[in-house]
Amino acid sequence: MSIVIWSGGRLRGEDEAVVTAVDHGLTVGDGVFETCAVHDGRAFALTRHLRRLERSATGLGLPAPDEDEIRAAVAAVLEAGGPEMGRVRITVTAGPGPLGSNRLPAGSERPTVVVVAAPASTARTARVARVPWVRNERSAVAGLKTTSYADNVVALAYAAERGADEALFANTVGDLCEGTGSNVVVEVGGELLTPPLSSGCLAGITRELMLEWCAADGMPVRESAPGELRMEVLDDVLAGRAQLALTSSTRNVQPVANLDGTDVGPGELSVQAQKLFETRLADDVDP
Structure with a gap:
């Protein structure tokens, strides 16, 4: 298995669409992310990464991500991917929005959350x-x-x-x-x-x-x-x-x-x- 994808509350197929064409993360890069190494089937330093994810979201003006949802998603992709998974990426975007840089009014956002696990290797130098x-x-x-x-x-x-x-x-x-x-x-x-x-x-x-x-x-x-x-x-x-x-x-x-x-x-x-x-x-x- 090359990658495992979670979005919208469930695992997704590699060829399955997970974001809309007007997602603000796609149109203007309005999103934040974290990448964790995976050791023994677990995301390394996940708590610290989630703290930084929230700081980045707050700094960008996005709602704070749902930590419990993300932890569950990380566990799901790592369990599905098995021992060959070497990294997990958590991406949170502003969700559907205008084609320009302006966002939807506060309180009407529908953030997109995508979690992906994949193999990885590390060189010594x-x-x-x-x-x-x-x-x-x-x-x-x-x-x-x-x-x-x-x-x-x-x-x-x-x-x-x-x-x-x-x-x-x-x-x-x-x-x-x-x-x-x-x-x-x-x-x-x-x-x-x-x-x-x-x-x-x-x-x-x-x-x-x-x-x-x-x-x-x-x-x-x-x-x-x-x-x-x-x-x-x-x-x-x-x-x-x-x-x-x-x-x-x-x-x-x-x-x-x-x-x-x-x-x-x-x-x-x-x-x-x-x-x-x-x-x-x-x-x-x-x-």
Whole structure:
């Protein structure tokens, strides 16, 4: 089985229509989503993901999703999919709406909820490339996990053309920000640093857990100060004075082995964080 779909209170066939042509998530990207890794048949860190889903929905002006409904849907697709399922995606849109950007009046919304489980695999290292576009840290949707992903699609295609599997953005003031679907970690000066949320990056669940778990283990890890991680730090990575790692739900903690087509060595702390994360996630599926 390749994917399992739930929508409208029940499982659906792969070829069955689940949204209307005027769904606002389809016409203008008016929706939010979460992706969880699956371990031992359960969605990892589901509670944290559902908290962020609600924060994103609130930030976008959507009604709070029904957590009990989503938990039941996640359980249903994972049970139906069996042990080969490696990820589950939860999508909530504003539902049917006008063809323009305006929404239906408050209180008349009929949100669409779709939950999909699918297989997944994780590589041990990543290949990344800088892209010439920026994240807008002052955007109305900065820090929200919305379905408006066109920027990411274009940037990732640019990176893939250059042999990479992830793209890295600066923000509008030249600070290192994030990837298309990952947070970035810089190993420099004997520390693991990740850009602050004020940079415009997403508050990643894996980023959050890495900060907590590495600190609890005594590792030198922290958010950088605003302006501390300029995009030029990637030149230090190419020169061997710093190293990179990515964090995301489907990557966990993943050292970077190639930047802009040049092989770079993974950092000692990055590898240590990767191993620690794998150990801790095996101990608690919903930390």
